[in-house]
Amino acid sequence: MKRAIAFVLTVLLGIVLTGCARTEHIALAFTASDVESVEIFHYVIPADAEKKTVTQPEDIAGLVDTFEGLSVTDKKTEPVAGGSTTSFRFRLFDETVYDIVYSSIAVKSGRIRTTSTGQDFFTSADIEASWSNCDYEAVPAAESELPVLS
Numbered sequence: 001m002k003r004a005i006a007f008v009l010t011v012l013l014g015i016v017l018t019g020c021a022r023t024e025h026i027a028l029a030f031t032a033s034d035v036e037s038v039e040i041f042h043y044v045i046p047a048d049a050e051k052k053t054v055t056q057p058e059d060i061a062g063l064v065d066t067f068e069g070l071s072v073t074d075k076k077t078e079p080v081a082g083g084s085t086t087s088f089r090f091r092l093f094d095e096t097v098y099d100i101v102y103s104s105i106a107v108k109s110g111r112i113r114t115t116s117t118g119q120d121f122f123t124s125a126d127i128e129a130s131w132s133n134c135d136y137e138a139v140p141a142a143e144s145e146l147p148v149l150s
Helices: 002-019 057-067 129-133
Strands: 023-025 035-043 050-054 071-073 085-092 097-106 109-114 120-123
Touching: 035 057, 035 129, 050 057, 057 085, 085 129
Parallel strands: none
Antiparallel strands: 023 071, 035 050, 035 085, 071 120, 085 097, 097 109, 109 120
């Protein structure tokens, strides 16, 4: 009986501690109608980076919807050797640039940083799929073009 009570208390403690991870949502500082184009960069090795430039309003709206309200948590994870990076550079009509950098740590999960937060968050959203879902020509990208958030 004591073992059963200890097990139940352990499970409850785990549930309570899991709920303590603060969930936040990304709030973009713009709407889809503010965006002129989106450059998507994808690479494992920065020297081999590729870029797609999204210009169609419906595709831009889809990318904005991917991030607007995205759930993120301040969860600690370890970097993954050989993981891929997918970055997004939103170019607004007012010439403002807004970058989002996503580094995968597993299938359908990774670390995400945005221009506005300056913080590094964990998300279980499949952001990397945006690269393959965008039907635009991939061209080589110079390392100097890649979004870098410090």
